[in-house]
Amino acid sequence: MASRHHGRQIFCRAVTFLLEKLRTQHILQAQSPVAAAGHATQQHPRAYASIHTLNSPCPSGPPAFSFDIDGVLVRGKVVLPEALEAMQKLTTSDGRWRYPVVFMTNGGGVCEERKAQELSTRLGVRVTPEQVILSHTPMRDLVAELAQRPVLVSGRGDVLNVARSYGLQRVLHTRQLGRAMPAATPFSTYPTDSEEVPAATRTVAGPAVELPDPAGAGAGAGGGEGRSAVDRASGSIPLSGFGSERLCPVRDLGLATEAHPIDTVLVMTDPDDWYRDAQLICDVLTGAGVPTRSAAGAAAVGAPHVKLVFSNPDLLWANEFPKNRFGQGAFAHMVLSLFGRLTGGCRPSHVTFYGKPNPQPYRLAERLLLTQAWQLGLPLPEVPPGVLPFSGIYAVGDNPAADVRGANQAGNPWVSVLVRTGVFQGPGTNCDVDTARVAVDDVAAAVDAALHHTRSMHWHSMR
Structure with a gap:
């Protein structure tokens, strides 16, 4: 019996070592000059770079997402194809959201109901007014x-x-x-x-x-x-x-x-x-x-x-x-x-x-995301007062001075994710002034990176 238990321990350690090695290789490859230049490879069509270790105060919690709109999901009247791909990753086959999501933009000029209708039509998913945070x-x-x-x-x-x-x-x-x-x-x-x-x-x-x-x-x-x-x-x-x-x-x-x-x-x-x-x-x-x-x-x-x-x-x-x-x-x-x-x-x-990077929209987003998590019936871990039960709130944006700075200032569990489809075009893979914790090519890669980090943190929390 003791021999069997010892064998199980050796097996678990071997699996742990192998997974850590694969994860390290993946991150290093994402940070290689080829990935940094934004060139796709057969193994990693959308390489991403983990800029800082993503330590979460609640690693066993579900992820949540905040998407900027202009420069991330659309450019003017054009919906970016990566936006449609990202939305598919976050919804079930019958159109339900897998995780809490808000659309937080510094644009405005219409009521939240009207913007939700527009996003639903353009993105092919059901967006409610409670998921929309406009600048006003x-x-x-x-x-x-x-x-x-x-x-x-x-x-x-x-x-x-x-x-x-x-x-x-x-x-x-x-x-x-x-x-x-x-x-x-x-x-x-x-x-x-x-x-x-x-x-x-x-x-x-x-x-x-x-x-x-x-x-x-x-x-x-x-x-x-x-x-x-x-x-x-x-x-x-x-x-x-x-x-x-x-x-x-x-x-x-x-x-x-x-x-x-x-x-x-x-x-x-x-x-x-x-x-x-x-x-x-x-x-x-x-x-x-x-x-x-x-x-x-x-x-x-x-x-x-x-x-x-x-x-x-x-x-x-x-x-x-x-x-x-x-x-x-x-x-x-x-x-x-x-x-x-x-x-x-x-x-x-x-x-x-008001507006990003100021704190008001982030505090509002936290309340809306928490309400959505309850409505979706997600298992939320018990957390101390003042701690949100999310492994990360991934704020995907294209403007370092607004999206990245705002998410960085919002604190845990916010994770700034910078894409290259809008305001930020380089030089380099990340902004030197307002540095995102994750830098990617587009919003689909942002969702991939967020889900990868979520699985990694959840796995580590169960060891």
Whole structure:
């Protein structure tokens, strides 16, 4: 009996040694110059490099995934074939998710329901609104404070109705503000209800932003069903709760006046008219909520400062164009620089950035992923308070300054995974400034790497 037990121990040690040797060879081959150059081999069509040892506080837990969208799953209007392959790896034959998944993007401009529908159609999987985190989704937490206060929103897409669907009740768009006083933005145009919507307005070019269809489908709880494209583009949007669909929020309701000064400016997506929005936002900031008021006049009455919130700090993003494009971070730099020039080098008193790499979307993602794990019936190990029961949350992104930095700062069990199909194109296999823990060619390779590390950690936890 003792001999049999001793033989079993020798066999287990031999298997352990063999598996460790194979794993080491695999990682070394992934880090070889051939793999680093991104060249496929017959043995490893998608080689990946493990940059740091992936120590998990909960190695026996299931994996979870967070996917950026632009530059990872799509480029502009083109769905990357590797994205479809990745989704197949994460779903069963009947379309159920194997693991918790969220789609976390610094884009926006539509409600979460509409984005979930779009992703479902394009990726061929069922995506629910609870799996979608847009750049402005964490702004829901501001509603308790801002629900009844005058709020100015900026951005392309249907951001006005998105803000209303979140619960903001006294909200107006920069387009409405500019249209109420056209002399404030003499180089911008504001079509009337009877004018045709310009083609530039109908076609929205930018990260994860699209206008609702003419029937208003998916516009969200904030209204919009049945509105024409002209209404959406011109700013003649129904003001729920005020009884008339043609009331001007400035001239008729007095928003952005001394009676009802703007409390907060929310830049929810990249604006469609940077000149108009930069001008009006600076007017509102220097006038303490009233664009027609001077800074001296605001100071004389002791008016409180306006809060300024940007939904993301992305300087660059990737679409079909071969070079990266300026994002909302570039617009923010412009606004803050202009404000500084106007005020002798000052910075607005209250400036907040949401979106990756800031912590708000990561904390929200953790709550959503944990809820999904329960709903999927996954066996979750018991963990101490404050520890998530995942072996890893693999954050797949293309932008080192946003996706990688954010996941690295989020801490365990987040694992940053960098792909080369978007903003990051080298040089090298990884970013020298914001270094990902795993660097791969594309999102399918990212899923392969994550599942490989999950199996490895689970095996080690059972030894």
